[in-house]
Amino acid sequence: MHEELDRVLGDRLPTLADRKDLPYVNAFCLETLRWRPGVPLAVQHSALRDDVYGQYFIPKGSIIMGDAWQILRNEKYGPNPEDFHPERFFEPGIDPPTEQFGFGRRMCPGRFFAENTMFLFAASIFKVxxxxxxxxEYGNDIPLSEKIVESAVP
Structure with missing residues (x-):
């Protein structure tokens, strides 16, 4: 990522206009949103009327929660969904995920702001x-560990 940023940006900081020229940084951001969605259990909604979703009957008043965490681990995003692998978005047939921002007409209206902000944040941090x-104490790398917070919102 550093090589790409240095090659494209030189000595300046990134702008949104650079996004098209920084495919690896963009893939890094997409993978971060897929791998650890900000709201893994989506915002709950209530069915306003009886409805049918696929084979499921959803009675009026039902509480509906989308499981973005599980959906984003679907193999349509490539093999080994638990691994952080930005290169997956360079594979043919793997489209960027959108489920981390909700579903259908209830998608988060701030998703474009969030994606742009994340791109600028990541590109700036890795550039600087x-x-x-x-x-x-012996000079060996300390392995990174990931801490998972078990809640609807980490």
């Missing part, structure tokens, strides 16, 4: 800083 693992 070289992020490396911490070292132990």
């Amino acid at each position: 800083f070289r992020l490396t693992p911490m070292k132990d």
Whole structure:
């Protein structure tokens, strides 16, 4: 990612106009949103009338919660969905996910703002800083660990 940023930007910071010229940074952002969605259980909704969704009957008043976490682990986004792998979006037939922002007509209206902000944030951080693992007392890399918060909103 640093090579791409240095090659495209030189000594300046990124702008939104650079997004088309920074495909790896863009893939990194898409993968971050797919791998760890901000709202993994989507915002709940209530059915205003009886409805049918596929083979399911949904009675009026039902509480509906989309499981974005599980949907974003579908193999339509490539193999090994638990792995962080931005390169998956360079594979033919793998489209960027949208489910992290909700579903259908109830998609988050701020999704474009969120995607643009994340792109500028990530591109700026990686342009300015070289992020490396911490070292132990012997100079060895300390492996990164991920902490999962078990809640509807991490």
